[in-house]
Amino acid sequence: MSKHFDLIAKDKDTKARAGVVHTMHGDVETPIFMPVGTVGSVKTLSPQDLRDCGAQIILGNTYHLHLRPTEDVVAHFGGLGKFNSWNAPTLTDSGGFQVFSLADMRKINEDGVAFRSHLDGSKLYLSPEKSIEIQTKLGASIMMCFDECVANPSDYSYVAESVERTRRWAERCKTAKVDNGQLLFGIIQGGVYHDLRKRSAEQIQEIGFDGYAIGGLSVGEPNQIMYEVTDSVTEHMPEDQPRYLMGVGTPEDLITAIGLGVDMFDCVMPTRNARNALLFTSRGKVHIKRAEYTLSDDPIDPECDCYTCKNFSRGYLRHLYKSGELLALRLNSLHNIHFYLSLVKNARNAIRESNYKEYQREFFEKIKII
């Protein structure tokens, strides 16, 4: 066991595991879902809301924070978790994903990526060293290596090249990291090619990091492919380090991937969908703006004990949404985040009781009701 991760339970029938990640800002029980706080705030939610939902760690986006308010401002306030008053574990991504998905006019070479800000078009540059420099100033509990995110689909030869570049960049990230208590996770690439994933997993582990992430999935490939790749990659990941499936996913994805041995997840889906009136429940999705809910006295989810479900009817929530009230966005976000965090909390409990297969079965049975 490494000093920053304790594996405390393994399910008997699946690859599911329960553990604890120890960070300089506190412990994180796994499996865990990490709400995304792009510019430091998980949209519409306060730190108190997040704690009430059972959040243990939140994510910040390096690309966005670099643009605004800049890493120097965040550093002035003592780092991300103090700046936003979360005062608990945080994780920053490397900025790579946003450079490849948001920025304009990007040019990649061996050293790094030149691009233009999506906000004002200004010229910017990210490299492994620059990403680590920014992330060090942002001061999150966990940093991520700067990697290349290849488009999906990409052909084998390009992905193979990219795996090599990801390895070289990972080495540079490790070299650039200072010894200040922050953890640094490596990222395994390789697209949908099992042999490249295996190669990348081995290369990244050889460099040696505090945890390992699976990058480059949930980028448009079919679910079944994502599950197959995840299943095969976790075979090549060390047991005594946390495993993070980046940018995933739906409730179904989480419950499946936990069974494949994944410990950590992040996704904008619960908050973004909430702002679009799409709510997750134990019995499937609810589109809260539908007219059928106008007179509904029911909560969003009768099994949910979040503030929204304990206090508000579908009828009132529909009215708020239809009237364009900002409170709707918050109450919806609160529910969706609570739903995701309850899923992983219940998963942890099931794994500790070595009962994860039954938990999965019940989850899929119920969610198919609607």
Place this chain on the structure above:
Amino acid sequence: MSKHFDLIAKDKDTKARAGVVHTMHGDVETPIFMPVGTVGSVKTLSPQDLRDCGAQIILGNTYHLHLRPTEDVVAHFGGLGKFNSWNAPTLTDSGGFQVFSLADMRKINEDGVAFRSHLDGSKLYLSPEKSIEIQTKLGASIMMCFDECVANPSDYSYVAESVERTRRWAERCKTAKVDNGQLLFGIIQGGVYHDLRKRSAEQIQEIGFDGYAIGGLSVGEPNQIMYEVTDSVTEHMPEDQPRYLMGVGTPEDLITAIGLGVDMFDCVMPTRNARNALLFTSRGKVHIKRAEYTLSDDPIDPECDCYTCKNFSRGYLRHLYKSGELLALRLNSLHNIHFYLSLVKNARNAIRESNYKEYQREFFEKIKII
């Protein structure tokens, strides 16, 4: 003393009073500020937020609720205070003010006002009977008489006519009201003309209501005129009934008008300004989006103990606002509402100690610092 209002203290040096309004949904200590929840929700704030700020009663707008979700939907859920889960005293206005300020193509005659919805242009009609019918279904603790809001400035003869119409409409409102435990307040009009105000006050009292409001102020007249009219109208208002100055105002207005004998206030200013980054503090206004706050570790107001001031720096709040984060609007609103409710709470305490003049003096001295 009437059974629904207890006057519990009178200041020795000013006309300030402290009391308690007893409603079917609970007690309200006066002087009080009522946050405005136009369509049922005080924008960005949950009922828990409002309670944490010290709110005792919130206002709903009859015009807006009539359009959306309609009074029948609100009635289905058991009335406004149950629909929005506030579960405490509420007040609805008559719809008159919005008809005169928001609606299109209005035509007023002796019976009522025909107009078109500002949302979809549909033809609508409000009269004293219709307003009371809607407000009865909305089920607020306190209803308001349907009155004519004259434009400012209006000449003496038009205002004199309007005072007579307001009297006739008030009689019809009283007749239309059913005996279901809701309180009904009369509204005194008369523009800026002291003799018309006196006449209106006498006429409305003669009909007899559960409380009396001063309408038609804070509509563009100079502050000094508003204070003079308020001072003269409270001379003609009964001591044993609550007094409500509608649509007022700034912190300075509240502190002044409390000294003139007013008990209740409502205004969108704290919430609307919050959404525009303008924050109220004991030392004057703070424009939180200013660059000077980029690195500020200070809270909005060092004397404030609201959630926002206890947890967030001006620097972080500026960042949230500049980044367009919805959390900024809520944290700002929370602070401004807390500020207003602290002002009236401290005023109540000062009046109970018969020390209101000193409280006023200190308030104005401090707020002039900036």
